Amino acid sequence: MKKFKAIGVAILAVVMAAALCACGGGGNEPAPSGSGADAGEKSMTYTLIYGNNEGDEVALVAQSLKDQWEEAFPGVTINLQPMTKAERLDKMQNDNYTIALTRWGPDYADPMTYLGMWTTGTANNYGFWSNADYDALIKSCSSGELAGDYDARWAALYDAEKLVMDDAVIAPLYTKANANLIADGVEGVEFHPVALNRVYKRATSATGTLNVMFATNVMSLDTNLATDGDSFEIIADCIDGLTQMDADGAAVPAIAESWDISDDQMTYTFHLRKDATWNNGTPVTANDFEFAWKLAMTANVEYNYMFDSTVGCVKNADAILYDGGDVDTLGVKALDDYTLEVQLEAPVSFFPSLMYFPTFYPINQAFYESVGADNYGTSPETFLSNGAFVLSEYTPGTASPKVAKNPAYYDAASVQLQGINYQVVDGSDNALTAFKNATLDIAVVSGDQVKAVNDDATLSKNLKVTGAGYMWYVTFSQTVNADSNGDFANKNLRLAFTNAIDREFVVDNYVMDGSLATFTCVPPQFAASATTGEDFSADQSKFADVCSYNLEAAQGFFETAASELGY
Amino acid sequence: MTKYIIKRVIMALITLLIITFVLFLLVRIMPGNPFPSERMSAAAIAKKRAEMGLDNPMMVQFWNYIKTLITTGSFGNGSALYNGAPISSVLPVAMSNSFRIGGIAILFGVFVGLILGIAAALNRGHFWDVFCTVLSIIGVCVPSYVFMIFLQYFFAYKVTIFPFYFDSARFLHSAIMPALSLSLFSMSTVARFTRNEMVEVMDSDYVLLASAKGMYGTKLVTKHILRNALIPIVTVIAPLIVDLLTGALVVEKIYGINGIGKLMVDSITGEGVDYNYVLALGILYSALYIVIMLILDIAYGLLDPRIRVSSSKEG
Numbered sequence: 001m002k003k004f005k006a007i008g009v010a011i012l013a014v015v016m017a018a019a020l021c022a023c024g025g026g027g028n029e030p031a032p033s034g035s036g037a038d039a040g041e042k043s044m045t046y047t048l049i050y051g052n053n054e055g056d057e058v059a060l061v062a063q064s065l066k067d068q069w070e071e072a073f074p075g076v077t078i079n080l081q082p083m084t085k086a087e088r089l090d091k092m093q094n095d096n097y098t099i100a101l102t103r104w105g106p107d108y109a110d111p112m113t114y115l116g117m118w119t120t121g122t123a124n125n126y127g128f129w130s131n132a133d134y135d136a137l138i139k140s141c142s143s144g145e146l147a148g149d150y151d152a153r154w155a156a157l158y159d160a161e162k163l164v165m166d167d168a169v170i171a172p173l174y175t176k177a178n179a180n181l182i183a184d185g186v187e188g189v190e191f192h193p194v195a196l197n198r199v200y201k202r203a204t205s206a207t208g209t210l211n212v213m214f215a216t217n218v219m220s221l222d223t224n225l226a227t228d229g230d231s232f233e234i235i236a237d238c239i240d241g242l243t244q245m246d247a248d249g250a251a252v253p254a255i256a257e258s259w260d261i262s263d264d265q266m267t268y269t270f271h272l273r274k275d276a277t278w279n280n281g282t283p284v285t286a287n288d289f290e291f292a293w294k295l296a297m298t299a300n301v302e303y304n305y306m307f308d309s310t311v312g313c314v315k316n317a318d319a320i321l322y323d324g325g326d327v328d329t330l331g332v333k334a335l336d337d338y339t340l341e342v343q344l345e346a347p348v349s350f351f352p353s354l355m356y357f358p359t360f361y362p363i364n365q366a367f368y369e370s371v372g373a374d375n376y377g378t379s380p381e382t383f384l385s386n387g388a389f390v391l392s393e394y395t396p397g398t399a400s401p402k403v404a405k406n407p408a409y410y411d412a413a414s415v416q417l418q419g420i421n422y423q424v425v426d427g428s429d430n431a432l433t434a435f436k437n438a439t440l441d442i443a444v445v446s447g448d449q450v451k452a453v454n455d456d457a458t459l460s461k462n463l464k465v466t467g468a469g470y471m472w473y474v475t476f477s478q479t480v481n482a483d484s485n486g487d488f489a490n491k492n493l494r495l496a497f498t499n500a501i502d503r504e505f506v507v508d509n510y511v512m513d514g515s516l517a518t519f520t521c522v523p524p525q526f527a528a529s530a531t532t533g534e535d536f537s538a539d540q541s542k543f544a545d546v547c548s549y550n551l552e553a554a555q556g557f558f559e560t561a562a563s564e565l566g567y
Numbered sequence: 568m569t570k571y572i573i574k575r576v577i578m579a580l581i582t583l584l585i586i587t588f589v590l591f592l593l594v595r596i597m598p599g600n601p602f603p604s605e606r607m608s609a610a611a612i613a614k615k616r617a618e619m620g621l622d623n624p625m626m627v628q629f630w631n632y633i634k635t636l637i638t639t640g641s642f643g644n645g646s647a648l649y650n651g652a653p654i655s656s657v658l659p660v661a662m663s664n665s666f667r668i669g670g671i672a673i674l675f676g677v678f679v680g681l682i683l684g685i686a687a688a689l690n691r692g693h694f695w696d697v698f699c700t701v702l703s704i705i706g707v708c709v710p711s712y713v714f715m716i717f718l719q720y721f722f723a724y725k726v727t728i729f730p731f732y733f734d735s736a737r738f739l740h741s742a743i744m745p746a747l748s749l750s751l752f753s754m755s756t757v758a759r760f761t762r763n764e765m766v767e768v769m770d771s772d773y774v775l776l777a778s779a780k781g782m783y784g785t786k787l788v789t790k791h792i793l794r795n796a797l798i799p800i801v802t803v804i805a806p807l808i809v810d811l812l813t814g815a816l817v818v819e820k821i822y823g824i825n826g827i828g829k830l831m832v833d834s835i836t837g838e839g840v841d842y843n844y845v846l847a848l849g850i851l852y853s854a855l856y857i858v859i860m861l862i863l864d865i866a867y868g869l870l871d872p873r874i875r876v877s878s879s880k881e882g
Binding site for chain 1: 598599600603604605606607608609610611614615618644647648649650651652653656657660661716719720723724727730731732733734735736820821823824825829830833835836837838839840
C-alpha cells in the first residue's frame with residue numbers, strides 16, 4: 001500500500017512539473033525584440049520560425065536566410081526557432097511570430113489561388129497586410145465586373161500582384177520541384193503542379209503494374225474530407241469528375257461528354273455520358289453530383305471554400321456557407337439523370353478546370369447513406385469507383401494502399417496498367433535503395449540524393465524533375481504581438497530583407513532538387529491565361545526593382561528603415 | 568491471494584484514471600491546433616471546436632470523455648488525423664500490426680536470450696560465454712535502426728530474401744526483418760541478465776549443497792538455478808515486452824508499418840495535434856504497462872511463494 005502511495009505522489013509530482021513546464025513555456029521564448037524599456041539600446045533581433053518536419057532542406061534554408069540577413073545588415077540578429085508544422089501554423093494564425101518560413105500550393109489553375117491570400121481578413125494573410133485598392137481589385141476579378149472579361153481580368157491580376165510585391169508583403173523564395181526517379185519501361189505518367197500531381201490513366205509499364213512511392217499516409221478517401229495530395233491521387237485514380245486533366249493540365253471531358261455555357265457565362269449545362277457506372281453497377285447520374293456538392297456545403301470541410309465567391313462562384317454558396325442559407329438553394333440542379341445545370345454568381349474563366357478537383361467529384365447518395373458518413377471511404381467495401389481503377393486494398397493508416405484496373409470503366413480499353421501498388425516511404429532515406437532494388441518504380445528523392453543520382457550514369461537517365469506546384473516564401477508579421485515589436489510594419493525593412501536573399505544560391509546549395517528561384521508572389525508553371533495560354537509568371541524579372549538579389553539596394557532600404565524605426 | 572489481486576486491480580484502475588486525467592490536461596496545453604486548416608474561416612473552425620466540445624470547461628470535457636469511454640468504449644473521432652475518421656476504424660489495425668510484430672520479437676528475443684544466457688553461464692570463461700558477452704554488448708550498443716538498415720540492405724537489397732517494406736498481405740514473410748531488428752536489444756538484455764543472475768546463483772551455497780547431494784544436469788539447472796535466477800530476469804523482461812509492443816517507432820517508419828508507434832508520432836507531429844488520438848494511445852500505453860506490471864506481480868508470487876506471503880500480509 002505504501003508503495004502505491006509513493007507511486008501516486010510521484011505521478012502527481014511529475015504531472016505538476018510537466019504542467020508547470022508547459023505553462024511556463026512562453027517564458028522561455030525569446031522576449032519580443034527591442035521591446036525593452038531600455039530604449040536607445042534597442043537591438044534588431046528577430047525570430048524566424050520554421051517547421052522541423054516539413055522536409056530535409058527547410059532547416060538549411062532557414063539557416064541560410066539567417067546567415068544572409070545577418071551578413072547583409074550589421075546589427076541584425078536572427079534567432080532560429082524550429083517547431084512542428086502544426087505549431088508553426090498555430091503561431092502564424094494566432095499572430096504570435098515575427099518572421100516565418102512557410103509554403104502554399106495552388107488549389108486550382110488560376111493566379112487567384114495565391115492572390116486571394118492577401119486580401120484583408122483572409123486567414124492566410126499572415127502578415128495582416130491591408131490595402132483597400134488591392135481588396136477592390138481582387139473582388140472585381142473574382143466575382144465583380146472584371147470577372148467576365150478574361151483579358152482585362154488577367155491584366156488586373158498583374159496589377160494586384162504588383163501591389164503585393166511593391167509592398168514586400170511576402171518574400172517569395174522558390175517554387176518546389178520533385179526529383180522523380182522513374183523506372184525503365186514506365187511511360188505516360190502525367191505530372192501536374194496543381195490539383196492532381198500524378199495521373200496514370202495513360203501510363204504503361206513493362207510489368208503491367210506500378211509500384212509508386214507516397215511521402216505521407218493517405219488521410220481520407222472521402223472526396224469531401226480529403227485535403228492532401230496523396231489522398232487526391234488515389235481518389236482521382238478511382239473517380240472521374242465532370243472533367244479530367246489531359247497531359248498538359250487542361251480540362252477535358254470525362255463524366256461530362258460536353259457542356260454548354262450561356263451567353264452571360266454564368267450557366268453551365270453539363271451533358272453526362274450514359275455509359276458511366278459505379279463499380280457496384282449503378283449508373284453515374286447528375287444527382288450524384290448534386291448530392292456531393294450539397295454535402296460539401298453542409299459538412300464544414302476544408303475545401304468547400306472552392307464553391308464560394310472567391311473561387312467557383314456557385315450561386316448562393318456564400319449565403320449557405322457563411323450566412324446559414326438553405327442548402328437546397330445552391331446553384332446546382334440535376335435537370336434529368338444525365339443533365340446537370342450549374343448556375344454561377346459571376347463568370348469564372350477556369351470553371352471547367354475546377355471540375356477535375358476532387359471536391360467537385362460525384363458521390364452516390366444511396367451508397368453513401370447505406371454505409372454511413374463515418375465509414376464512407378474507409379475500405380474497398382465502403383468506397384465506390386467510377387474511374388480507371390478500383391480500390392483493392394485500403395484501411396485508414398495503411399502504408400501500402402493498392403488500386404486495380406476497373407474493367408467496368410467506360411474508357412477501360414485505353415487503360416493499360418493492371419494496378420498500382422503504393423508504398424508510404426517515410427523520408428526519402430531508403431527510397432533510393434528501394435528504387436534501385438526495383439521495389440519502387442516511381443520514387444521522389446531529396447535534394448542531397450539528386451547529386452548521387454546524377455553521378456550515376458545509369459540512374460541519371462531515370463531522373464525526371466517535375467514542378468511540385470507549391471512555393472516556399474517568407475512572411476513577416478506587420479503587427480505588434482507577443483513575439484514581434486512591429487518593426488516589419490515598416491515597408492522598407494521588408495524590402496531590405498527581400499532583396500538581401502540570394503535565392504539562386506539557396507536553391508543550388510540547399511534545396512538542390514531542381515526547384516526554381518522565384519521572384520513573384522504567384523509562382524510560375526501552374527496558371528495559364530484562358531485566352532492566350534501564357535504562363536502568368538513566366539517573366540520572373542518583372543518586379544526586379546523590388547524583388548531581386550541586390551545587396552546595394554537592400555542596404556539602402558535597410559538604412560532608411562533603421563532611421564525610420566529609430567535604431 | 569485473491570484479496571491481494573483485487574486490491575491490485577483496483578489500484579491499477581485508479582492509476583489509469585489519474586494518468587488519463589493528466590494526459591487529458593497535458594494534451595490540451597500542447598502547442599498546435601486540433602483542427603489544422605489553412606483554408607477554413609475562423610468561424611468554421613470555431614464550429615468544429617464546439618462540435619467536439621472543446622469550448623466546455625475542462626472538467627466537463629473530462630467527465631464527458633470518461634463517460635463516453637466507459638459507456639460506449641469509444642475513444643471518439645479524430646480531428647487532425649485521417650480527417651476525423653472514428654478512432655475505432657484506425658486503432659485496431661495499427662494495434663494488430665504492432666502487437667503481432669512485437670509478439671514475434673518478444674518470442675525471439677526472450678527465447679534466444681535465455682538460451683544464450685544459460686549457455687554462457689554454464690560455460691563460464693569458455694567460448695560460449697565470450698560469444699554471448701560480445702553479442703550482448705553489440706546488441707545493447709547498436710541502436711535497432713542501425714541493425715534494421717543493415718538487415719534491409721543485405722536481405723532486401725543485396726540478396727532479395729525478404730521484401731523491402733512491410734506488407735500486411737504477406738505478413739510473416741515481411742515481418743521477419745522488422746521483428747528481428749526489434750528483438751536484438753531485448754535478446755541481448757535478457758542474455759546478459761540471465762548469465763549474470765545464473766552465475767550468482769550457481770555460486771551460492773544451496774547450489775553447492777544440491778550438487779553435493781548428487782544433483783546434476785538439467786534438473787539442477789531448471790529446479791535450483793534457473794528458478795532462483797528468473798525473478799530478476801522477469802523484472803527486466805516485463806518492461807521490455809511493453810517497449811517491444813509499443814516502442815517500435817523507428818522500425819515502423821523505415822519498414823512502412825502501419826502501427827501504433829507511427830500513429831502516435833503522426834498524431835502529434837502531423838498537420839495538427841489530434842487530441843483524441845494522443846489520448847487514446849496514451850491510455851493504451853498506460854493500460855499495457857499497468858496490466859503487464861500486474862501480471863508481473865502475480866508471476867512473482869508464483870515463482871517465489873515468499874513474495875506472495877509478505878505482500879498479502881502487507882496489503
